[in-house]
Amino acid sequence: MAFDATPQNRISNECLVCPVNQCLGRSGGGCSTRTGFETLASRRAVMPGSGALYHVGDSLRSLYSVRAGCLKAYTVDAEGNERIRGFYLPGDAIGLDAIGEGRCMSTVVAVAPSQVCVAPLDELKPLMLRQPLLATRMIEQTSRELALALSLSGDFTADQRLAAFLLYMRQRLGGGALRLPMSQRDIGNYLRLATETVCRTLKSFGRKNWIAPGERLIRIIDEYALQRLAAPVGLLHDHTDWAQAA
Amino acid sequence: MAFDATPQNRISNECLVCPVNQCLGRSGGGCSTRTGFETLASRRAVMPGSGALYHVGDSLRSLYSVRAGCLKAYTVDAEGNERIRGFYLPGDAIGLDAIGEGRCMSTVVAVAPSQVCVAPLDELKPLMLRQPLLATRMIEQTSRELALALSLSGDFTADQRLAAFLLYMRQRLGGGALRLPMSQRDIGNYLRLATETVCRTLKSFGRKNWIAPGERLIRIIDEYALQRLAAPVGLLHDHTDWAQAA
DNA sequence: CTGCCGCATCGACCCGGGTCAAACGCACGA
DNA sequence: TCGTGCGTTTGACCCGGGTCGATGCGGCAG
Numbered sequence: 001m002a003f004d005a006t007p008q009n010r011i012s013n014e015c016l017v018c019p020v021n022q023c024l025g026r027s028g029g030g031c032s033t034r035t036g037f038e039t040l041a042s043r044r045a046v047m048p049g050s051g052a053l054y055h056v057g058d059s060l061r062s063l064y065s066v067r068a069g070c071l072k073a074y075t076v077d078a079e080g081n082e083r084i085r086g087f088y089l090p091g092d093a094i095g096l097d098a099i100g101e102g103r104c105m106s107t108v109v110a111v112a113p114s115q116v117c118v119a120p121l122d123e124l125k126p127l128m129l130r131q132p133l134l135a136t137r138m139i140e141q142t143s144r145e146l147a148l149a150l151s152l153s154g155d156f157t158a159d160q161r162l163a164a165f166l167l168y169m170r171q172r173l174g175g176g177a178l179r180l181p182m183s184q185r186d187i188g189n190y191l192r193l194a195t196e197t198v199c200r201t202l203k204s205f206g207r208k209n210w211i212a213p214g215e216r217l218i219r220i221i222d223e224y225a226l227q228r229l230a231a232p233v234g235l236l237h238d239h240t241d242w243a244q245a246a
Numbered sequence: 247m248a249f250d251a252t253p254q255n256r257i258s259n260e261c262l263v264c265p266v267n268q269c270l271g272r273s274g275g276g277c278s279t280r281t282g283f284e285t286l287a288s289r290r291a292v293m294p295g296s297g298a299l300y301h302v303g304d305s306l307r308s309l310y311s312v313r314a315g316c317l318k319a320y321t322v323d324a325e326g327n328e329r330i331r332g333f334y335l336p337g338d339a340i341g342l343d344a345i346g347e348g349r350c351m352s353t354v355v356a357v358a359p360s361q362v363c364v365a366p367l368d369e370l371k372p373l374m375l376r377q378p379l380l381a382t383r384m385i386e387q388t389s390r391e392l393a394l395a396l397s398l399s400g401d402f403t404a405d406q407r408l409a410a411f412l413l414y415m416r417q418r419l420g421g422g423a424l425r426l427p428m429s430q431r432d433i434g435n436y437l438r439l440a441t442e443t444v445c446r447t448l449k450s451f452g453r454k455n456w457i458a459p460g461e462r463l464i465r466i467i468d469e470y471a472l473q474r475l476a477a478p479v480g481l482l483h484d485h486t487d488w489a490q491a492a
Numbered sequence: 493c494t495g496c497c498g499c500a501t502c503g504a505c506c507c508g509g510g511t512c513a514a515a516c517g518c519a520c521g522a
Numbered sequence: 523t524c525g526t527g528c529g530t531t532t533g534a535c536c537c538g539g540g541t542c543g544a545t546g547c548g549g550c551a552g
Contacts, residue, residue, distance in 0.1 A: 097396065100386045142346075143343055144347070146392040150351070192399075441500080443540075445500060496549105500547075502543105505540105507539100514531100519527095520525105
């Protein structure tokens with residue numbers, strides 16, 4: 001189970017729970033490199049089909065940081081329907097939305113072979129008190145996640161949602177061709193579209209020559225057309241670093 | 247411009263930027279009571295129709311905490327359509343979703359006569375470094391806002407959305423009869439429903455004898471029916487305090 | 493009082509996208 | 523090699539709720 005560093009399955013150099021590592025730049029060696037965080041963050045592999053990182057309703061024990069792969073957070077309503085609340089990509093922190101309530105708001109499983117760093121709250125909390133930078137980064141992450149959720153919560157057409165999603169994934173995953181880690185079913189569930197609609201819309205994009213679709217491997221041809229369509233969603237912005245501005 | 251402390255227009259005892267005040271319990275006197283925060287948080291009145299607290303795209307200068315009234319955050323798309331991203335009620339912090347980007351993600355105006363505390367970032371940031379509790383509370387607030395946005399981002403029917411909204415507003419505003427601070431137009435915009443649909447649905451609730459609707463003054467009769475309807479949205483949870491669990 | 497304006501209300505119509513059913517393609521294990 | 527199963531694709535149908543237009547209803551200024 002080795003991970004190569006291709007754009008489609010890269011190992012993130014950014015790790016919320018390894019802020020020192022982050023600040024020092026890419027050491028490449030992982031979380032525990034003479035920073036004093038050795039006991040804090042341990043590595044863990046998560047596979048699709050194997051168990052969940054945590055379940056909805058669990059009391060929050062740890063925060064996680066994605067280093068490779070892709071995970072999804074979902075809830076199950078009374079009728080048994082799954083509802084995907086978000087995807088986590090390399091660099092994302094997992095569990096932030098649980099901090100307000102103290103309980104996990106969703107179940108998190110991998111949709112692709114993934115690696116995460118685990119930061120037990122028992123150790124994270126006292127560390128936060130000594131390391132204000134960590135707290136700042138956590139607020140930033142939560143804030144970004146909030147902005148993302150707010151953007152996608154609008155009532156946009158299937159076209160707009162999907163265009164915004166493709167551009168977002170491309171920005172996050174980088175590289176030329178876009179290999180989506182999750183199924184169209186999951187995409188539709190996340191974007192509140194039927195699987196059929198996702199499929200039809202992708203086909204329609206292809207017919208307009210905006211993308212060249214394989215099933216999960218998508219090459220974006222006319223990025224500008226997608227951007228024009230997705231503009232109302234307002235998902236993409238430049239990154240500024242709040243902590244460094246301080 | 248005096249504020250009475252009725253449930254419909256109460257002054258919140260909780261203030262994000264006055265954490266010491268919050269921890270000591272209700273001192274009632276406002277933000278600046280011998281806590282060392284006198285210079286940090288100043289009070290400010292905001293009225294509907296008068297200017298905005300901040301505009302979308304502004305660089306973030308201050309965080310705000312609502313003490314009374316109601317404000318809304320909105321963006322305007324290319325076609326000039328307003329899109330309400332959230333309401334802020336007493337106890338809420340304003341500006342958290344801007345921290346990730348460093349720029350305001352929305353324009354914020356009052357929809358009812360309101361009072362806010364203003365916490366300039368210049369003073370808030372260094373304070374965060376000395377006051378870890380403040381950082382923790384900010385994460386909690388952001389996290390709660392995130393959970394709210396995620397809950398409402400599902401694809402629910404008009405019935406479900408409105409029921410969840412009524413119950414949420416009632417929980418937040420407290421008291422017996424519910425006086426909604428915002429117009430039905432704003433509610434519809436926020437919930438992604440046409441104004442007509444909001445109106446029709448409220449009427450339908452009234453016909454089923456679940457609520458007794460005046461235009462903005464609503465008495466909830468059959469709370470259980472609403473809860474049953476709104477259950478899938480999963481908006482209401484008990485509050486646990488992450489900081490105190492540490 | 494009267495006109496105006498913004499909000500709420502009501503009815504008629506229509507469309508985007510959900511639902512259902514069926515077929516297809518591919519990966520994987522026996 | 524053949525199933526078996528999951529994900530994708532396609533077509534036909536339908537409905538919740540958006541849209542449009544008109545009317546009602548205070549609140550406020552002149």
